[in-house]
Amino acid sequence: MLILLVGIIVFLGAHTMTTLRDSRARIIERIGLGPYRGLHSLVATIGLVLIIWGFARYRADGLIPIWTPPLWTRHLTIGLMWFAFVSLACAYPAPSRIRGWLRHPMLVAIKIWALAHLLANGDAGGMLLFGSFLAWAVYDRIAVKRRGDMGAQSSPSFTRADAQALILGTLGYVAMIVLHPYLIGVAVIGY
Numbered sequence: 052m053l054i055l056l057v058g059i060i061v062f063l064g065a066h067t068m069t070t071l072r073d074s075r076a077r078i079i080e081r082i083g084l085g086p087y088r089g090l091h092s093l094v095a096t097i098g099l100v101l102i103i104w105g106f107a108r109y110r111a112d113g114l115i116p117i118w119t120p121p122l123w124t125r126h127l128t129i130g131l132m133w134f135a136f137v138s139l140a141c142a143y144p145a146p147s148r149i150r151g152w153l154r155h156p157m158l159v160a161i162k163i164w165a166l167a168h169l170l171a172n173g174d175a176g177g178m179l180l181f182g183s184f185l186a187w188a189v190y191d192r193i194a195v196k197r198r199g200d201m202g203a204q205s206s207p208s209f210t211r212a213d214a215q216a217l218i219l220g221t222l223g224y225v226a227m228i229v230l231h232p233y234l235i236g237v238a239v240i241g242y
Contacts, residue, residue, distance in 0.1 A: 052179070055179065056105070057105070058103075058105045059183045062102055065095040110236065115176065116173060117174060119173050120170060124171050125171045129240075131166070132167055132224060132227070135159075137216055137221070138163060138220070139223070141153055141156035142156045142160065146210060147210045148213050149209075149216055150212070150216070151204055153203070154201065158188050162189065164184070165181045165188065166181075168181040169181045169182060
């Protein structure tokens with residue numbers, strides 16, 4: 052589980068740096084915006100690879116049970132994930148009513164994803180992974196609010212971007228249900 056923990060620290064650490072505006076500005080001033088973005092992407096990618104590798108090794112070594120989630124939490128997770136995928140589909144900067152309601156759709160998607168998976172996973176590794184992402188997303192939302200970034204503005208009516216987000220989010224959701232057993236090793240339906 053050490054590799055998983057290091058991956059989480061590296062990945063979320065890289066993303067936390069973007070919230071520390073003064074430190075980020077000093078680094079950009081020192082090395083330039085392009086190299087900063089490249090370095091950020093490299094560090095985040097390394098963190099993500101470590102998370103995937105660490106979680107796969109943790110699962111292969113055997114889960115460390117903490118609690119046994121009731122069956123209904125898995126059903127709730129399946130439902131919540133549709134909202135997470137639609138939120139994620141709203142993250143691109145096209146004006147839409149849903150994007151305006153969410154304000155920061157990527158953070159909403161991460162929070163829903165993490166909370167939903169915390170409900171369905173009672174093992175130590177899952178709690179570490181999903182709990183870390185949930186805590187980070189809450190922290191980042193607070194940081195965004197303190198900066199005065201109110202996020203996306205609401206559109207007065209539903210737009211084409213709303214329809215696209217609903218369609219793309221639903222397609223992504225269905226694809227993940229089908230691919231989850233192959234990508235993650237856990238069947239979503241029929242477990």
